[in-house]
Every structure is written in C-alpha cells, then in structure tokens.
Amino acid sequence: MTPDRQSARMRDICARAPVIPVIVIDDIAHAQPLARALVAGGLPVLEVTLRTPVALDAIRAMSTVPGAVVGAGTVLSADDIHRARNAGATFAVAPGMSDSLIGTCEKCALPMLPGAATASEAMQALEMGFDMLKFFPAGPAGGPSYLKALGGPLPGIGFCPTGGVSVENARDYLALPNVLCVGGSWVAPEAMMRAGDWAGIETLAREAASLTS
C-alpha cells in the first residue's frame, strides 16, 4: 500500500471520532471490557501501545469487540509492524518516521500514521507521500499555536496531535483546520482500569466523543 493510500486510510480512520484513546495495558483481562466501554462511549478507534508485554494479546482480544477499530501504537521497528499485523492491528502509529517503518508498512499493506514535530519532518513525510501525520509530542512541541503556524505553509497535511492532550485543551486542537482528531491516554486511566470502573471509562469516552471545536 503506497504512502498516499496509507494516509487516505488513516484520514478515514481519524474521521471516525474526535479522540483516539492511547492505551497502555498491563492486564490482559482489561482488554475486552476496556474496548467495550470505549466503543459504547463513542470512541471506536483504539491505539494500543506496544509498550507492555500483553499489548499484542490485547490487540487480538480487543479486535473481537464489535465496532472496535484496533491499531498498534509505539511502533518502532519493522518487527513491531509484523507482530502488530499478525495480532490483527488494522493500523500502526509511530512517534516518528523511518525508512524501515515506511518500507515495511508498504509491504504489509498496513496503514501507518507517522509522527512529526517540525516543519522539516512534516515536509519529509509529505515528500514520501504521507499527508496525514501524528503531531508528537503535541504539548511539549508547542501546542495548538505551533500546529496552527505549521498549517500556514503546509495546509495540505492533516494531523492527529498526541502527547499532552487532555479534555481541557482538546478543543483548542480540534478547532484547527489541519486537525482531524486528537489522541490521548486520559480516556483510559490506569487507576480506573485497575478498579474495573468500566462505566466511568464509558462516561469519559462519551465526554470525549462529544468534543468539537
């Protein structure tokens, strides 16, 4: 799948809801109830970070939840992409971009959302054919005003800002014409997962799903 096709697929995925939950999961028993709660709250697109030993099994388990569109986050190597693909991930998210990630996603036909934080990185991605990017780390890199400024010379690039996005500042990003959705871990807090508070997580998801500019 060529980079422009990958970006087109990612634009479709990012248009499904204003927020993509960024999930760090430690206990496989949490995977299905978490996915059910987030989907029920109106957030069908789920990014499971490959940061924990159970992440791939969680992708497998969450993919069985009706309505869930499950991808892998923290994809750092070609091997990560193969493992994510085999676990059933339907997209991959990386904090940055590398030739081996791009080549592997192309070969595996897995849509990738590569990360960029500067004009030069965004231009490199665009040269490669990607016009839908993760803006990471959104808050520390400069927040909504920085991303708005990037949109001046690079209006054709769509972004999913992630890193430091919260229910308090999500609207500031979503108001920008170059933002399709935001990503954030705030809708899947570890303490609520440990407490089995799936109703509480569904409420957080519902609040996030209703966010607009």
Ligand SMILES: O=C(O)C(=O)C[C@H](O)[C@H](O)COP(=O)(O)O
């Ligand atoms: O793991 C990845 O793939 C990342 O690139 C980083 C995550 O997107 C951020 O860590 C989420 O940030 P918070 O919502 O501030 O917790």
